[in-house]
Amino acid sequence: MKPPEPITTTKDSRQRFRSDETKTLALNDPVAWLKRITVAGDACAWNRFVGGVLLALVVLLFLSGAFLAFYYSPVPGAAYDSVDFTLFSAPFGSILKGVHHYAWNLLLVLAIFHLARTFVAGAYRKPRQLTWISGVAILGLLPLFIITGDLLPWDQRGYWSTQVRMSIIASIPFAGDMAVRILQGGALTGIVALTRFYVLHILFLPCLLALLLAVHFYFVARHGFAERLNGKQAADHPIAFFPRVVNRWLVLFIVTVSLIALLTYYWPPPLGDPADPTDSTYVPKPEWWVLFLNQLVAIFKGKWAILGTAVIPGLLTLFLVGLPYLDRSPGNRPAQRKTVIVVAALLAAVMIVLSLMGYFEHFGLPRQ
């Protein structure tokens, strides 16, 4: 057998090394590359901070989730104990769990707001169709994080909410039962389901979200910002991505973390009773973001159930995705898109009314 050749350094490699030594940081090249990137001046406008906060929240969720995973055990029973330990015994565990909990809710609210603002500004129209569609895909992905994450603490709310969701999914003709079996790994919500939800929550969904975010940012960078809501053109003077935009994101990140940490300090994240699959008396109440869908399921029953579980949500999704191609209005200003604005306002009104109906049904009328 031929002996391995000794490692030698060539004259070129030694020269390159000496040349590197003269640099102050090994990161100089990437930093210089970042400095050469310019973006539209509106990237730092304070009335366009929602996208930056959303990015800050995603980073925050990834980081807090990674730390929570250090303590988490995806086994029924032990899962609850591990979350309980994280909340009440682990150093800063309550803050981490709270940040993770509230950041999701904040992310969902702001993502809806971001979508609404983009819609009002007409920023889904040519040439930004794919920016819009990737944004809708991101928004559609967020509930999956919540659905898979809800089960992880293995508490009553998460367990029974999952049962309700699985029964809704199972009611979808043809694919429902198979989808439930794939998600749960069987007919019951047990250790296999918990493991699958955990892997989806910490691996597959984050990868998909990162990919969609990359696509979204690519199209934002490629097509720029839309007109401002006040009708003025976006600032066209370019600014440096680094450090100006990055610094702005850091400021938003720090402010967001601080506010959520304060919130979680005064209102700790909830952890219900441990899941008891034999306790059929427990009636889970829908969370705020799913109230209108839940109400659809309550309205359409029997042979019409498919309308509430699949048809209407599906049509709504199709409407959002196809909007850039459905809207034939003459201009981007709201006044030039009256038909689309009225249709969207009606849809929003129906969703709000359904949500209010759901709220009153599950939480009662406000006290006089």
Place this chain on the structure above:
Amino acid sequence: MHRQSIKRIYGMVLLMLFAVLLMSGTVLGASKQVLEAAKVKAAPAGLDDAIWNEATAIQVPFEGKESFAGQKASVATKAVYTDEAVYFLFKWKDPTLSVVKGAWQFDGEKWSHQKGNEDRISLLFEINRINNFATKGCAIVCHVPQGAPNAKDGKFGTTTAAEKGDLWHWKAARSDPAGVADDTWLTQISDKEGGRKSDAGKGGDQKNMTEDKSAPKYMLAPGKSLAKNDILLAAHSVEIPAGTVFKAGDMLTYRMPKTAEGSRGDIKAESRYAGGGWTVMLHRSLDTGNEDDVAFNTRRKYNFAMALFDDSGDENSYDSEVLTLEFK
């Protein structure tokens, strides 16, 4: 769009955001009775301290079991806490004061046990999570069905050693005169012994009887006095000297409360029987540092269940549903 309108929209969105975030912090679907412990600056000085007005009372319903089946009871319950300790106040109707607990009575010739038991109230918390205690309460540890793994040798215990309960047991005759509630804990029932254990230290009661069990062995020591409800404390007793003469109708305590020490004496008690009902206050350090006690963290919630005994033994009780203790 007008600048003012945009600002108003942003303002409304921020308000909605805050409301939604607060709403997301609540546990949805829970329907258990919640006992809210109010934070107070100073510990209650007694049963009638005005500081109890700072806590909201809840009426906890109890269902009768065994010989009390079909009957109901109710206990008004309050809780307050300071930086160091938690205090509970219980009030319930009971037309009869029961503190006999088999006390001796002399008929002029011989001693015999009087008929009668004692009034009691007990609380069970989780030290470590007891599987399904949060939803089933005492049913999971106190009254398990025949054939269940923890039904052997008594009816009180957990299924695994990892599950541990903290049992606070106030007894009108056997612990209250010593100023404590008996502090015990619950673990796995084995084939050979029950799951109920005494906390480390000393306490409980001492049986006052001769070796042949025919008569009391102890009487009140000179210079000492009987405790509440004329109960003879073990610490105040002395062996009955030979030649002591008793007259017909004389009575002596059979179960003499012992002075509680160590972890077993963690739960202090104060009580009063008046107007056809009991008022009982129990208090304990939030965290005793003992492994056989639940450590209260005021940021979390605790499941607990209660049982009421009206002149009855362990098998005949009124049981509550499981409740939640929250520190406000």
